[in-house]
Amino acid sequence: MAQGVKMGSFGVAYNKETRIAVPFVVGDAGPAxxxxxxxxxxxxxxxxxxxxxxxxxxxxxxxxxxxxxxxxFKDAPAPYDSTKEAATVQNAKDAFQAWGGEARLALCVQQVPRN
Incomplete structure (x- = not known):
């Protein structure tokens, strides 16, 4: 995993074409x-x-x-339990809001190079 990203870390995936943000939790390790x-x-x-x-x-x-x-998000990872999907989804949404939610995401998107 990348530096600082650990199992149970929260984040948001933002599709720049659809303008849809999806909060998530890191549930396993992949190659990239x-x-x-x-x-x-x-x-x-x-x-x-x-x-x-x-x-x-x-x-x-x-x-x-x-x-x-x-x-x-830089906050400490939370324990991940794949059997508690609703709680995991809510925790990811809460982490997104605590980070700054849609307003902070909009500021980040403005600063991303367009290449």
Whole structure:
């Protein structure tokens, strides 16, 4: 994992094309920053969460692209329990609001280079 990003860290994935922000919690380790669940990808793209998804839908809303801005919050990670989805979602939303929510996100987006 990247420096400072630990299991249970919270953040927000912001799709610059759809202008949708999706709070998240780091639930596992991958080879690179910028990977996320199918649900995260679909939400950031403005698509409904589906379970199961069809083979042809598996790449819809991918988040490992330049159009997605990843912001991780510096607060201490929280214990992650995959069996308590509603609590995890609420904790991620609360962390986003404590960080500054939509207002702070708008300031960050203005400062991101457009390349």
């Amino acid at each position: 920053i910028g990977e996320g669940s199918v649900a995260l990808a679909r939400l950031a793209a403005g698509l409904a969460i589906k379970d199961p998804i069809q083979r042809g839908e598996r790449y819809e809303g991918q988040v490992d692209a330049k159009r997605v801005l990843w912001i991780y």
